[in-house]
Amino acid sequence: MQPLLSENLGARRLGRAGFLGLLGAGVATLFYGKQISSVTSAVTKPIADATGINSIVPSSGWRIYTVAATMPTFDPATWRLRIDGLVRRPVELSYDALLALPKAEQVSTFHCVTGWTVTGVRWGGVRFHDLLAAAQPLPQAHAAHLVSAEIPYDDYLDLHQVALPDAMLAYEMDGQPLPQEHGAPVRVVIPDMYGYKNVKWVNRITLVPRQDLGYWEKLGYDVNAWVGRSNGYG
């Protein structure tokens, strides 16, 4: 083929180099995205905190989703966890009383239904049977209604699900008290289910006869959000 005009003006084939360079950078991001997002979040997090757009700014692999305009705040002096419903003895636990219960620790993977995953999260907290023991559940109780201080967020787990060996009410994350954006002071951790079942800012657990629809399930999400299976696979 004969040359075009542009080839006679010092033309260079920069287009394909740019195209292939972008593809290479994209593929590298697939594998190193977590490290890249840690760097970018150092820049974007202060902006996100100031502007309240936390839900769209990645932070070390985590994305913080909220449904209310502001996140609940935590005051250890006044905070209480109420356990009631189908129990013999409704109880209210202070933060200190919660910390006094037998402590469980685990390292597990957190999967979000929107497609991101954080591996190797170190959780510390209380297993549900230790937590519920003080309230003495009645035989007709088959599910727990988990109510968040982030109104109107709530969800349900049946008592077999909360009894899973790696399900807990966590108050520590990666060796530190649970940060506000992760549900301080306590959140549900159930690694086998997507994050929306891992209710944050829990301040009330009501035992009920059966599971009902939680916040996202009323909006069409799967009631039992087993990782993989709730998308129809696995």
Next chain:
Amino acid sequence: MADAATSRPAARRGRAPRPGYVRRFTLTERLLHWVHASAFFVLLGSGLVLYLPALSTAVARRALIKDIHFWTGISWAGALLLIVLAGNRAALLRTVREIDLFDRDDRRFLRGRTGSPQGRFNAGQKVNAIITAAFAVLFFVSGLLLWLGERNTDIRLGGTIFLHDALMYVSVVIVIGHLYLALINRSTRHALRGIALGTVREDWARAHHAKWLPLATDDGTRTRQTDTHARGVGNPHDTSDELTV
């Protein structure tokens, strides 16, 4: 496709431009543009509903929105492939070659000297096309990985969603700039006619794409024998003596 290759008889070519107008884009190019643009906005809208809690709450019906997002992505990729296979591939190849090459004027343009004479695509449009093509591939690959990650979370790579999101953020910024130049900016918005109808005013082409106009033919993309036409159009880089087809 209606835009026949230039080797076909003139009678079978696309309609000749009106007097005072020149053909800038083939039907194949225009279809690729509009399929890509329409799919982008459907994918952006459905993706944001899946991604932003505020929109998820307002719209709900995650399963339906996810299906819309997924099948739009599949249809978009399939339609682009079909247009390339059934369209004017020879003209497309020439377009790819045009976009690949950056001459001295293009490089001056990118350094801010936007008065440098430009070909059918100015250097900014070439950069936009390159980014759009690379992003299309990366959007498709990362989207497919997200879909596969639902089947098997072992396939969830650390950066899949970060890449998919980052592509979206950058694309939105680029599209805003693109829409500004195509719809609002007075001196460039005539380009919209070119991508909609295929033809642009000759005087506009002379002002914005001085190095292309002398080469323009009825199919809009091909260099024509110009040792007479290319002279005298005020092109400071007139090198028509070197031009051949």
